[in-house]
Every structure is written in C-alpha cells, then in structure tokens.
Amino acid sequence: MAHAESDEHEDHMPSKSSIKRWLTTTNHKDVGILYLITSIFYLVFGGVLALLIRLELLESGSTILSGAAYNQVVSAHGLIMLFFFISPFAFAFANYFVPLQIGAKDLAFPRLNALSFWLYFFGGALFGSSFFLGGGSFSGGWTMYAPLNSPAYMPAVGSTAAVLGVMLFVISTTVSSVNFLTTLHSMRAEGMRIRDLPIFSWSILLTVWMMLFAFAALLAALILMASDHIIGTTYFTTTVAGSGSFLWLHLFWFFGHPEVYIVLFPALGVLGEIFKTFTGNRLAGRKWIMIALGLVAVQSFIVWMHHMFLTGLNFQTKTLFMATTIAISLPFDLMIFGFIYTMIKGKIRLTTPMLYGIATLVLFIIGGITGVFLGAIPLDYNLRGGYWVVAHFHYVMFGGAAALVGAIFYWFPKMSGKMYNRTFGKIQFATFFVGFNLLYFPLFFAYEMPRRVFVYETSIKMYHNIATVGGFILGLSVLMIVGIMVHALKYGDDAGDNPWQAWTAEWSVSSPPPLENFSGTPSFKSGKLSMLNPATDGSGTEAETDGGHAVEEEHTDHASLTPFLISLSMFVMFLGLSGVHQNVQALHDGDPATTATIAPLYAAVAGIGGVGMLLSLVWFGFEGFSAPAPLNVNKWPFEGVEQNKLGVWIFLLSDIVVFGAFIGASIFMRFAYGWQEWYQDLIPEAHVTMPGLINTYLLLTSSFAVVMALVAIEKNSKKGLVGSLVATFALATGFLVNKGLEWQHLFHISTDAFPEGWGLGTNIASSTFYLTTGMHGLHVILGMLILVFLIYRAWFDDAYMEDDRPVEYFGLYWHFVDIVWLFLFPLFYIL
Amino acid sequence: MSDSNWKLYTAIFGVLFVFATIQAAVEMMGFLDSAYWLAVGAIAVLSVIKAYFVAAYYQHLKFEPRSVTYLVLGGLVAVMFLTAAASFSIT
Amino acid sequence: MTTQVPVPVAGSWDGLIAQAGVDGTSDIFGQLFLAFIVAGTLVGVVVIAYTLQKAYKNRSEDGETKSDTPDMGEIPPLEGGGKGKKLFLSFGASAVIVITLVGWTYFAGFIPMEQGPSEQQVEDQLDVTVTGFQFGWRFNYPDGEESLGRLTVPNDTVVRFDVTSDDVMHNFGLPYFDRRSDAIPGQITEMWIYPQETGTYTAKCYELCGSGHSQMAAQVEVVPKNEFDNWGNGTEQ
Numbered sequence A: 001m002a003h004a005e006s007d008e009h010e011d012h013m014p015s016k017s018s019i020k021r022w023l024t025t026t027n028h029k030d031v032g033i034l035y036l037i038t039s040i041f042y043l044v045f046g047g048v049l050a051l052l053i054r055l056e057l058l059e060s061g062s063t064i065l066s067g068a069a070y071n072q073v074v075s076a077h078g079l080i081m082l083f084f085f086i087s088p089f090a091f092a093f094a095n096y097f098v099p100l101q102i103g104a105k106d107l108a109f110p111r112l113n114a115l116s117f118w119l120y121f122f123g124g125a126l127f128g129s130s131f132f133l134g135g136g137s138f139s140g141g142w143t144m145y146a147p148l149n150s151p152a153y154m155p156a157v158g159s160t161a162a163v164l165g166v167m168l169f170v171i172s173t174t175v176s177s178v179n180f181l182t183t184l185h186s187m188r189a190e191g192m193r194i195r196d197l198p199i200f201s202w203s204i205l206l207t208v209w210m211m212l213f214a215f216a217a218l219l220a221a222l223i224l225m226a227s228d229h230i231i232g233t234t235y236f237t238t239t240v241a242g243s244g245s246f247l248w249l250h251l252f253w254f255f256g257h258p259e260v261y262i263v264l265f266p267a268l269g270v271l272g273e274i275f276k277t278f279t280g281n282r283l284a285g286r287k288w289i290m291i292a293l294g295l296v297a298v299q300s301f302i303v304w305m306h307h308m309f310l311t312g313l314n315f316q317t318k319t320l321f322m323a324t325t326i327a328i329s330l331p332f333d334l335m336i337f338g339f340i341y342t343m344i345k346g347k348i349r350l351t352t353p354m355l356y357g358i359a360t361l362v363l364f365i366i367g368g369i370t371g372v373f374l375g376a377i378p379l380d381y382n383l384r385g386g387y388w389v390v391a392h393f394h395y396v397m398f399g400g401a402a403a404l405v406g407a408i409f410y411w412f413p414k415m416s417g418k419m420y421n422r423t424f425g426k427i428q429f430a431t432f433f434v435g436f437n438l439l440y441f442p443l444f445f446a447y448e449m450p451r452r453v454f455v456y457e458t459s460i461k462m463y464h465n466i467a468t469v470g471g472f473i474l475g476l477s478v479l480m481i482v483g484i485m486v487h488a489l490k491y492g493d494d495a496g497d498n499p500w501q502a503w504t505a506e507w508s509v510s511s512p513p514p515l516e517n518f519s520g521t522p523s524f525k526s527g528k529l530s531m532l533n534p535a536t537d538g539s540g541t542e543a544e545t546d547g548g549h550a551v552e553e554e555h556t557d558h559a560s561l562t563p564f565l566i567s568l569s570m571f572v573m574f575l576g577l578s579g580v581h582q583n584v585q586a587l588h589d590g591d592p593a594t595t596a597t598i599a600p601l602y603a604a605v606a607g608i609g610g611v612g613m614l615l616s617l618v619w620f621g622f623e624g625f626s627a628p629a630p631l632n633v634n635k636w637p638f639e640g641v642e643q644n645k646l647g648v649w650i651f652l653l654s655d656i657v658v659f660g661a662f663i664g665a666s667i668f669m670r671f672a673y674g675w676q677e678w679y680q681d682l683i684p685e686a687h688v689t690m691p692g693l694i695n696t697y698l699l700l701t702s703s704f705a706v707v708m709a710l711v712a713i714e715k716n717s718k719k720g721l722v723g724s725l726v727a728t729f730a731l732a733t734g735f736l737v738n739k740g741l742e743w744q745h746l747f748h749i750s751t752d753a754f755p756e757g758w759g760l761g762t763n764i765a766s767s768t769f770y771l772t773t774g775m776h777g778l779h780v781i782l783g784m785l786i787l788v789f790l791i792y793r794a795w796f797d798d799a800y801m802e803d804d805r806p807v808e809y810f811g812l813y814w815h816f817v818d819i820v821w822l823f824l825f826p827l828f829y830i831l
Numbered sequence B: 001m002s003d004s005n006w007k008l009y010t011a012i013f014g015v016l017f018v019f020a021t022i023q024a025a026v027e028m029m030g031f032l033d034s035a036y037w038l039a040v041g042a043i044a045v046l047s048v049i050k051a052y053f054v055a056a057y058y059q060h061l062k063f064e065p066r067s068v069t070y071l072v073l074g075g076l077v078a079v080m081f082l083t084a085a086a087s088f089s090i091t
Numbered sequence C: 001m002t003t004q005v006p007v008p009v010a011g012s013w014d015g016l017i018a019q020a021g022v023d024g025t026s027d028i029f030g031q032l033f034l035a036f037i038v039a040g041t042l043v044g045v046v047v048i049a050y051t052l053q054k055a056y057k058n059r060s061e062d063g064e065t066k067s068d069t070p071d072m073g074e075i076p077p078l079e080g081g082g083k084g085k086k087l088f089l090s091f092g093a094s095a096v097i098v099i100t101l102v103g104w105t106y107f108a109g110f111i112p113m114e115q116g117p118s119e120q121q122v123e124d125q126l127d128v129t130v131t132g133f134q135f136g137w138r139f140n141y142p143d144g145e146e147s148l149g150r151l152t153v154p155n156d157t158v159v160r161f162d163v164t165s166d167d168v169m170h171n172f173g174l175p176y177f178d179r180r181s182d183a184i185p186g187q188i189t190e191m192w193i194y195p196q197e198t199g200t201y202t203a204k205c206y207e208l209c210g211s212g213h214s215q216m217a218a219q220v221e222v223v224p225k226n227e228f229d230n231w232g233n234g235t236e237q
Ligand SMILES: [Cu+2]
Pocket: A256, A257, A260, A303, A304, A306, A307
C-alpha cells in the first residue's frame, strides 16, 4: 500500500525499439499498446481453438478431437475469448484514450497500471502453459460448473493451472479497476464534471465500477475452487441439497451477468464515439444514453438467476428474476434508439469504423431480440444449454467486439500516426461481416442441439457446415486486420492530428500523442478544451509529424521493472501451487511420509516464486518513482478525499465484496445444510469459543495500537510511532500463534465423531472455517509485511513524521481486517 | 486525522473489548441453548455496533465525505443481497 | 425441494390460461416460440431497415463532414443532439412489446408449465425418477423397476420427472417434448411432459459433464397405455 511515488528523478525513457522500454514502461499509452498486441494474440489463439471446434463439427461424432480434448478446446476457447481477449482488448483503448479524453497526463497509479498488464500477461501465459502440464487444461466449460470443477472430477495439474491463470487475470482486473476509478474520479481536468465525460470514458467508468464488484465475486469463487484443488477443502463437492453446485452457480453468475456488460460497455462507448464523429452530430439524447448505461450497470447485479431457471429455483425466485430481466432489457432499447437517431440530420461518412459501428448496432439488435427469448422462462426451458444460447451470446458479445474492431480502425491513425489503406479496411469489414453472420446465424436453427457436444442429427449438418465456412472467413478477416495495420505502419501516409474531424480531446494532440499528452495544463472550464500555461519546448501539438520512431526526448522517471518482476514471480508461484496439491493433502491426512515423494518440485517452484514476489514487492516499496501529481480540481463525489486514500478505499471496497462472498458462502452452505444441525453434526466439541475470544482481544488491541501510532505522529514522537507499530506487529504475531495452536489442536483431535481429526477436508463446516479464517489470516500476514516496511522506514529514514498518510492508509486496511474478524468471530466461534 | 482525541479512541477500545466479552458470555452462559435466535440476534447486533465504531472512528468514516460511506455500504448491500437471495432461492 | 408451489393466482389460473388461449396440455413452447419468432423478426426487420435506410440516405457524398460540427474538446450539452421525444416514443413502443410478450408467456406458459395438467385435466399421471451419471441416464419407476439408458412411458399420460444426479451436474433434455431440466447432485428438479403420440425419441444431456458428454443420450419410448407394464402403480400423486 505504499504509494510513495513522489521522488523527483530525472530520467530518460528507453527507446521504443528496445525491449527494456517495453518491460519497464508505465506510460498509459505504452501499456495500451501492450494490451492491444497481447489481446490480439489471444484473439488469434482463441480463434484457432474456435476453428478446431468448427472443423470437429464438420461431421457428427469424434473426428479430429476426443471427447476430453474437445471439452478442453471449448473451455479454453471461452475462457480465452472472455478473459484474455475481449476485456483486455477494450482496455487497450481505455488505457490509451481515457487519460487523453479527460485531460490527464496518465492514470493515477502508473506503476499499478503496468502491474495490471503484466499480471494479465502472465495469467495468460499460465493459462496457455496449462495445456502442457500433466493431464491437459481445464475441461469444464468457461462456466466451470460444480462439482465437475472439483479435483474429484478434474484432478489434472493443468486444470488447476488454468484456474490459477484466470485468477491472475482477475487480480489484474481488480488492480485496473482501482486505478481507473481513482483516475476517473480524481484526475479529470478542470471544468470536466463527471457528467461531461465523453461517452467512451463514461462507458469505461461504468465498466470499471461493475468490474470492481463482479470480479471480486469471481475472485472469491476462484479462491474457493482453487482451495478445493490445492488444500483440499470440500466446497464444491458438498452435495447436501445441491449446495455445492448452487454455491458455484450463484457466485459465478453474480459475476457472470455483469461480465456480459463488462465486455459490452466499452464497445458501446466506442460505438458512441464513432457515431458522433462520422455523423457529425452530438449523440441523440446523450443524457438518456448515459443514464440508461448507468441503470444497466446497477441492474446487472440483480438478474443473475436467469441463468439458473432450469436448476429448480422456487416459483417466487423465478418470477422475480424474470421481472428484473425484462427490466434490464428496457434501458438497452433506449440506448439503441439513441444511437440510431444520432444519424438523423447527419452527414454520414461511411468509413471503415462507421461501417463497423452500424454493423455493431445490427448485430446487437439481433443479439438483443434473441436474448428476450431466453428471458421468457417457458422458452428458456427449451433453449438453455443449447445452440440458441451459443448463437445469441456470440451476437451480443462478439457483436459488441465488432465495435472494438471498429475502434482499431478509428484510433489506429492516432496511435501510430499512420493512415491505413481505406479500401483494404472496407474489404476487411465486408469479410468480417459476411463471415460473422455465416458463422453464427445458422446456429439459431440448431437450437435443439446441446452446446459443447459434437454429435448431432444429419438434419442440422447443413447449418454446421455453413457455420464452419463462416468461421474460416471470419478467421481470415482477423488476419486481414493484422495485415492492414502492419502494411500501414510500413507504407501508410501520415494521418495528421485529426483525420476524422472528430472533437474529443484525444484528437487535439499530435499523432501519436507526446509522452505527457498535453503541452500544458488542459482545462475545459471555458466549455471547450484549452491549455493553461502552454509549454514552449515543442513537445506540443505541432511537433512530431515524422512518425516518432526516434528516441523520445521527454524526461520523467517513468520506468519501473518491478511490475514485471512481481507478475513474473506470481506466475512462478502459481505454477508451483497448481501441482502441489497431493503434497498438502498428504499432510493433513496425517501422513507426512508421502509428502517428500509427491510434489517437491512444484513446492520448490512455488517457494521460489513466493520469495521472488516478496523481494520484488520490497523493491517496489523502496523504488523512487514519479507519478502524475493529483489535480484535485473536480472529484465528484469524492471531494476532499485525497487521491491515494481514494485508491485505498476503492481497493477495500473490492475486498469487502471478496470477504462478503466468503462469509456469504459459509452462511449459504450452512443454511442449505440446516442452520442448527450444522453445529451439532459437523463441529467437534473441541472447537471452543476461547481461542476466538483471545484473538478478538489481540486484534482489537492491535487496531488501537495503530490509532496510537497516528496520535504519536501528531505528538511528534518518533519513539511513540515506532513503538506503536512494533506493538501492532507483536499483537498480530500473537494472533497468528494463537490461531496456529488452535488449528494444530483441531487437526489432531480424535473423538468418536472425528476419529481422524478435524482437518480442512473433513466436512463442509471445517472447510468454511479454515478457508474463511485462513483468508483472514493471510490478510493479517500481508498487513504484517507492510508493517515491517513501515517500521523500517520510520526507524531508519525518519519517515512519516511530516507526512503521516502511509500510516493512516495502512490503518484503514488494518481496521478493515479487524472488522472482518468482528464478524468471523461470532460466525465461527459462537453460533 | 485532525486534532485527535485519544481519550475517545481509548473509550471506544474499551467498549469494543466489553462487547466482545459479552458476545462470548452469551454463548458460555448457555443462552444459545435456551433462546437460540434471540441470542443470535443479540450477538449480531453487537457485532454490527462494534464494526460501526471501528469504521466510524478508527477509520474515521464519520469525518470523510458521506460518499465514502456510501461506497462501503454499496459493497455490503451487494454481498448481503447475494447471500440472502441465494439462500432464499433454495428454500 | 422446489416447484409444486401454490400458484399465487390459484383458483383463477385456469381462467387466465384460457384467456391467453393456451391450456396446460397443449404445445406451450411451440406456440410461444412461434409468437416470439414472428414478433422478433418484425421488430428486428423494422429497426434494422430503418437504421440502414438512415445511414444510406444521410450518407456524405463528398466524403466531408458537416460544416457545423462541435468545437474541439467541447463539453457537450447534457441533452446532446436532442431528439428526446422521438427517443421516448420508440422506447415506449419497444417496452410495450417486450413487456406484453414476456408477460404473456408468464401467464400463458410459465404458470401452467410449473404445475402441469392437473388430474382433472388428465387423469393418468406417472412419476419417474431420472438420475444422471457419467455418462448415462437411470430411470426408476414407482414400482421399483429400474432401467438404464431407456425410458418407457405410456402415451396420453402426464409423466412427471424427479431429476437428479449421482455425480456432476447434467441436464435432462427431451427435445421432442421441448423441455430440459438440470440434474444436480443432492437435489431434485421437477419437470413433466404429456406425450400425445407413440414413438421413439431421444433424451440428451444439455450440460457439460465430462469426456462422455457428447454421447450421453437415452432412448425414450412412448408406448400405448395398455402395453405399459408398470401401469397401475404410478398413478397416485
Ligand atoms: Cu445474464
């Protein structure tokens, strides 16, 4: 939590042609380009898998893939496209253009931005390597339903690695959400209120808000699943009242429905920009479009059970969620009409991006209408799990991604300074559109066929064959994008600053924009963009028309290797963890003899990764780094909240959702089992209140000690500060020791009911207890690491006496950990 | 953290300490056996009050713009709705 | 665990359903699906045609943009390009269509589907427990009879299934009868069909369940009532 990014180093960025530049850059535009290239790689990866599926479906029955391989391919295709392609693809543009649109120099936390990218990069690498680890990759579909997702049915090291790869990506999105939210709420230039955001930035704002909540729920779900795999808890194999399956369904779809909009919203934002620019009009009903987007973002969290109409939910629940589902379709109608009416009285230039914009509307209308079918329960009863769903969501999500492809054609001239061949662009568009509809439209007619199978009746063979042809045409169009861009980089004409005569702020600077974006301090106060105290050193709007491949001359200390190193070591650690499970299972089965023989290699790898992560975090903490200064001009609704503090609170909010999901999972599982029977049947006598009470005392006191540290700073007492922090550390140590003793005892009890002890996998009550309090314990440990850093800095560097913010923000975190315990204590020790 | 009143913080610390003890006492004195749901309610209320004190004073939410509080409450409402709706759906 | 819930409009639901023109025994899915296809196609064609027509009609012939585009970096007025009235008219129309359509399916489809034909409507009813496993289906009849991979049911009888699973999640789907239902370990999901014609059909699995998922089918035989062996044991509800 040390955002001490304020030292003023003067340093040159390495040249764009050097590898070092790309490993160490934290500039939002560089990071955007990294996202773009990496996500296109995954588009090709996921696309090749899709073509494998299409080839397999040329004939009914297993032809080129076995059942197991086919499942891996469909699962990986879905996971890659959703997680490693669409969102990062959208965030390539968000990274590049949000700061430019709002008049900021960079994101609020540039190093964290680089960290987001590298976590994504290595998450993808771990996912990709899962195919080559023992047993192949995850094969339970991108929805990862339980209990198929549990080690009993999916024991392969590769499947765990794939899950951990996705988890790295989810951590990356959490970091991104915190960063973008802080940026959008506190870095807008003077005069730009939140309602003045250009539609793309507005869509990103809502996207990251949804991401913060939705991905926190997914993170919790993935942690539970990974813990079933790695430490042997039994969440998803618990079958009492179907609770394991239902737990996954709820957590997953609570994430899953917002996820649809998380991938869709950036596309709608791009659509808005493209429609504005190429009609020459402002958005029709701009206010209503923005409100409709906002409504959908909120509503997206109360519709998730429409994915569960076939699971036997009770009548009232189905009715309720059918109603919320209809309700969420309505703002979309409004939005779509707003986009369509923007064309009225326009002068529409049918450029490649505009063609993509119109196509997106068409595809989205088809996707939306076919989605209403699924919201009507009696129809859902015969459509869910089949090709209607497949066709529908490809129209919605990939149809949305069409706007993002349009975004390449729209923004490429700005990002590269080069204009592509416009005829090539239109040919590419035609190929894409024809391929797309040939691929997905016939699938509606195959609605009686289950998805994820390769056996079908001859009557629908024709549809599959057309789709396969369409698939290859679509694949060709993707290659054409790459070809057109490479061609343009080499032979393209200079694009100029504003080739489309657009009027959002990114078009006011040179193409590509200078390192620090604007040649002065942007302000919108006059009702349009103007520069306060413009710089005169020539890095402004008229410079750099020659393409900018030369060494950049701007100077700030913007480079850091630590995001790369942290991510790399997490990759190594997770890689190790994915294979370590037999190891731990043997341990808690009380049979340490096998421990040494099973997975020492994986354990060692995990250990190396862990040490590496620790070291790189330390480096991260001590490294000098200059982040853009907070603007503090308009921060609605967070006026008066300092920027780093805002970041901490937003992070804590996501942590609230993660912990809320853990606690909710415990309550749900207990409720399904029988609230009181749970205590009688599953929990040993030896599990008493006292250790929990002692730990409550210790933690409360430690919280008090942090408060005293701040009091000491106010009294200008360095000794008091260090003493209080050391006391906090000591109390936390006591907490962990006490917990360790308690766990040791519970592991090794031997009673009639629990002859083998009460271990992690003994039953669902022990699983929830160890996992939930264990995750809390991890938070304590993380806090202690930060404490060591703070104590060191306070003692040796006389830090914090002038500026107590790091201590205060650590306190926010520590008190949060305390509050969580205040609820864990009664839940797990009293009730 | 403007002119902090360490006496207030100490008093709050005392309250937290006592409430935790009461919660444990409810269990040890067997109230959970005699009037289970009443005791559960009491324990839950005590936890909420404790959390309020820590958040409002130690995390000084009380002195921040209200929007930060709404932020936190937003997260809480989301997970509570998830838990409640999920539990209800399987009844 | 679920369904068999008292329908809130009890007493009047027969009336409502009659009003909607569908009764619990007819081809509910087919009728609703057709209505949706017709309405959906109509709306889709109109909206898409309108979009394309506007794009074509307003196209720029000289490749130039309008002469009065907003200023660079402008803070747009909240209302943007106006057209609010038109917006809300079309929005209202689309909302009416969607709500009517889905509301109609609720009363005409959902409620009768939840309960199935009552014994007054169709006297003969049979309960079968369906259990999915990796990779096949097991059927248990009220008289203790059990069969693997082959479901035999009498014609002109309401067959009610209790669907569950031995291992992972499956989904018991009967495409000919337009009905699917999740099979979840540890819980029972209910569904029913009302066969009107003898013949041989297939049951398929509609939820990914492992390497044999593609082949996880069962045969469904609808036989004349008098040929149905177990007849007489399964009528009590
Ligand atoms: Cu959904």
